[in-house]
Amino acid sequence: MSRAIIFRKDLLPYSETFIAEQAHHLPSWEPIFCGFKRNTAGFNLIEQKSVAGKDYHVCIESDFSRAPKLTSGLHKKLNILNKNWLLELKKLSPQIIHAHFGSNALNCIALSKALNIPLLTTFHGRDITINKHKKKQDENLKKVFNSSEKIIAVSEFIKRKLLERGCPEEKIIQHYIGVNTHKFKPSEDDAVEGKVVFVGRLVEKKGCEYLIKALQKIGPEKNIHLNIIGDGPLMSALKELSNEAPCNITFLGRLSPDQIVDEVQSAQLLCAPSITASTGDQEGLPISILEALSCGTPVVGTYSAGIAEAIDDGNNGFLVKERDTDAIADRISSITEDKDLRKKLSVNARQTAVTKFDLDKQSSLLEEIYKGL
Structure with missing residues (x-):
């Protein structure tokens, strides 16, 4: 069974249900939801062990540390990985890391090297359009562009923004996330007037x-x-x-x-x-x-x-x-x-x-x- 790490620093903001939906709809790959800590507001989206009979895994760094804030900080600032967390991930034998948002991908570079698997990064919007602290952003973006095997743009607009910020065109794949058309379907009842x-x-x-x-x-x-x-x-x-x-x-x-x-x-x-x-x-x-x-x-x-x-x-x-x-x-x-x-x-x-x-x-x-x- 092929497995993909689905990485988001906080698992999972409630406004990002699309990350869980996309992962659960992979036809044959098993997702490993991976991050630094639980986001309690949306964690129920990934707290089960299977969806529609399909298994998936959850591996969160804070579960393997007595001082999660310290270990997460070491990872983010010094690229020092929690050894127990890393060992657990190795047991699951993932083939790739799929990071959502460029800022999250920055935290996956050391993990990608430690596991010796390719990094795929999806850019969604604010991670490539915000222009505050541009010099620092450009430095971080360059690291992500260089370290990612491929870059997914969720729209043609985001693809253009990636090109403007220096992402090599040959690395970019434009790919729409999509919507669950079985769940979101027309009602048999008339819409409420007004x-x-x-x-x-x-x-x-x-x-x-x-x-x-x-x-x-x-x-x-x-x-x-x-x-x-x-x-x-x-x-x-x-x-x-x-x-x-x-x-x-x-x-x-x-x-x-x-x-x-x-x-x-x-x-x-x-x-x-x-x-x-x-x-x-x-x-x-x-x-x-x-x-x-x-x-x-x-x-x-x-x-x-x-x-x-x-x-x-x-x-x-x-x-x-x-x-x-x-x-x-x-x-x-x-x-x-x-x-x-x-x-x-x-x-x-x-x-x-x-x-x-x-x-x-x-x-x-x-x-x-x-x-x-």
């Missing part, structure tokens, strides 16, 4: 404030109501802003994956008003958009980052310029008011997800990348 959903962390690049400001321009007679799913540092500010909107806005906080399916299925549209943050932080390609498409839920997104690689304007959703609240309001009104338009967008949305972003197909392609290392 229901709009937003799914994502409440941070600047997600642009949620512009969705709320757009709704301030839609009169109460339109009966629009917005459910905001997710949490983050901007929660309080967004709640205050929502008080000025003439429609009903509900902050649902963090929901389980199954609850998110229900919310997206029952909405007439999902809005993803992403922007370029003040730090340069941008999306790769938001998984929430792919989940909505898979449910047959039309998307109103922006011409930001890789979003246009999933949304065909006027065909399976709409695209607007970043921060264009008038256009966001107009597209929301069009979708919620026009049943025929909504039906057309819905059918095409589902077709896009199944043909271009199906997780089973994409995970099979990922295994081919693994085999080629």
